[in-house]
Ligand SMILES: CC(C)(COP(=O)(O)OP(=O)(O)OC[C@H]1O[C@@H](n2cnc3c(N)ncnc32)[C@H](O)[C@@H]1OP(=O)(O)O)[C@@H](O)C(=O)NCCC(=O)NCCSC(=O)C[C@](C)(O)C(=O)O
C-alpha cells in the first residue's frame with residue numbers, strides 16, 4: 032500500500048462500476064506459464080489442444096513478437112480467447128512495455144475483447160509502484176466499461192535494476208498484484224552483467240578449491256571448481272518480497288531449449304527457494320516444469336510421516352534420528368498442502384499421491 036494511502040481505501044475499486052478488488056490472492060496451480068506467440072499461425076493452432084495439459088497459457092505480445100506482427104498478435108489472442116473454452120487452464124497475457132507504442136491499445140483491446148477470460152496480465156520491465164498504479168487505474172476504468180464482475184490480476188516482471196531495488200513496493204502497490212517473475216535477459220543487460228544468455232548459469236561464475244600447496248605447482252595444479260548460481264540473490268529477494276505481500280514468485284525463462292538437464296536444475300533451485308512455478312517457452316519445457324514444481328512422492332511421504340508423528344503439532348519428536356518440531360511440521364505442511372492443491376487439478380498426479388503409503 033502506498034504510504035500516502037489510507038488502509039480503508041486500498042481495497043476500494045479505482046473506478047465507479049469496477050469490480051471489488053480481492054483482499055487475498057487465491058493460490059491457483061501455475062507450475063508452467065506456457066508462452067505462445069498468437070501471431071504465429073502454427074503455434075496458435077496448437078493452443079486449443081493444449082488446454083488441460085498446462086496450468087497457464089500465456090499469449091505473449093511483447094519481446095519475441097516481431098514489431099510488424101504486434102497487431103496480429105493482439106488480434107490473434109482475442110480470437111483464441113473468444114473461441115477457446117479454457118476449462119481449468121488459466122489464460123494470461125504479457126502486454127508490451129508501458130513506454131512502447133502498443134501498451135495502451137493492448138490493454139484497451141484485451142479488456143474489451145476478452146476481459147472476462149483473462150486471469151492475469153503480465154507487465155514487463157516494471158520499474159516501481161508508479162507503473163502498477165498506472166495499470167491499476169486504467170484496468171479499473173476498462174473493467175467498469177466492459178461490465179466485468181471480477182478484477183483482472185497483475186503480474187510484474189523484474190527486469191531492471193530499479194525494479195529490483197523497488198521490489199517490495201511493487202508487490203504491495205495494488206490488491207491486483209498476483210506475483211512476480213524474473214526477467215533474466217533484460218535484467219542482465221540493465222545491470223551490465225556480462226552474460227549473453229536467457230537465464231541459467233554461466234561457467235565463469237564459480238568458486239575454486241584451495242590449492243594443495245601455496246607454491247606455483249599447487250596453484251597451477253588441477254583444482255575442482257564449483258559453478259555458482261548467478262540468480263540466487265535475485266530469486267531469494269523476489270521470494271521474500273512476494274511472501275511478505277501474500278503473492279506468488281516464479282522463476283522465468285530458460286532460453287537453452289535443448290539443455291533440458293540444466294533447465295531442470297535451474298527450475299529446481301527456484302522451486303526449493305520458494306517459487307511456485309516457472310515459464311515454458313517450448314512445449315518440451317512443460318514436462319520439466321511439472322516434474323520440478325510438483326513435490327516428489329518421496330517428499331510427500333516424508334512430510335505425511337512428520338505430520339502423523341507430530342500429533343497435535345506441538346513439542347518435539349525423533350524420527351529416523353532427526354528432531355522434528357513445530358517448525359519442521361510447518362515446512363511439511365507446505366508440501367502436503369501443495370500436493371493436495373495440485374492433485375485437485377491433475378488426475379495423474381492424484382493417482383501417484385493417493386498411492387503413497389505412510390509407513
Ligand atoms: C524457441 C522457439 C523460437 C523455437 O521454435 P522452433 O519452431 O524452432 O521449435 P521446434 O522445436 O522446431 O517446434 C516444434 C513444434 O512446436 C511448435 N512450438 C514451438 N514453440 C511453441 C510454443 N511456445 N507453443 C506452442 N507450440 C510451439 C512449433 O510451431 C513446431 O510445430 P510443428 O511441429 O507443427 O512445426 C519457439 O519455441 C518460441 O518462439 N517460443 C516462445 C519464445 C518466447 O515467448 N519468448 C519470450 C519469452 S522469454 C523473454 O522474453 C525474456 C525476458 C523474460 O523478457 C527476459 O529475460 O528479459
Ligand SMILES: [Mg+2]
Nearest residue numbers: 094190214217
Ligand atoms: Mg525481457
